């Protein structure tokens with residue numbers, strides 16, 4: 553029953569009309585994801601990963617099929633309603649961090665709480681806790697250009713988590729990081745997973761995907777395989793040199 557799944561997607565199709573051509577980006581995808589799963593989505597360029605993530609993250613709606621998120625059918629909502637659900641249910645982590653350069657780490661993390669209408673004194677407390685949770689208690693007043701790449705991504709993870717969303721969606725979260733810093737961020741994702749969160753990440757790197765407990769491969773707009781990872785990579789030791 554769909555009530556038991558955090559995500560229940562049935563026969564989702566997404567078609568884009570480009571001039572007179574119809575691009576079939578997703579051709580009938582079925583997917584169920586439970587609370588506290590850790591899923592990696594892989595697949596070659598053009599296979600539909602971003603299209604699927606956009607739908608999962610309530611940034612877009614499917615052309616056909618249904619998407620039940622946390623008990624709500626979000627497949628045919630208006631943009632306003634979709635944005636409401638997105639702000640409540642989804643935390644995004646992007647390859648490029650997407651932090652506001654003029655804002656401190658604390659202000660960046662508080663942004664989703666402003667959209668959610670949380671009173672100021674609570675916002676500050678929640679954002680501080682989120683930054684402490686990602687190990688940045690001593691960097692709250694720093695601006696993005698005063699932080700390392702790994703620290704910036706930690707701020708982005710804190711921002712994604714600050715209003716306790718149902719799902720963390722991460723699109724190539726280590727794509728702009730060197731290999732040591734990538735390990736550091738994947739350790740952080742492991743902590744977040746162990747805290748009970750649900751994580752879905754897109755990556756083209758097998759080493760990154762191996763951290764997930766389940767690996768889904770897309771090919772040409774369809775699920776090619778959907779397998780449990782029998783031997784996930786857990787915490788790895790890494791020494792990050794800080795300036």
Ligand code: ADP
Pocket residue numbers: 568569570575576577595596597598599600601602603604
């Ligand atoms: P991936 O993220 O796996 O590289 P995408 O989901 O971005 O794949 O793209 C899947 C297919 O849909 C591709 O053929 C791509 O060209 C097409 N596509 C993606 N977004 C759009 C769009 N906004 N308009 C038209 N075609 C699109």
Ligand code: MG
Pocket residue numbers: 601602603
């Ligand atoms: Mg993509």
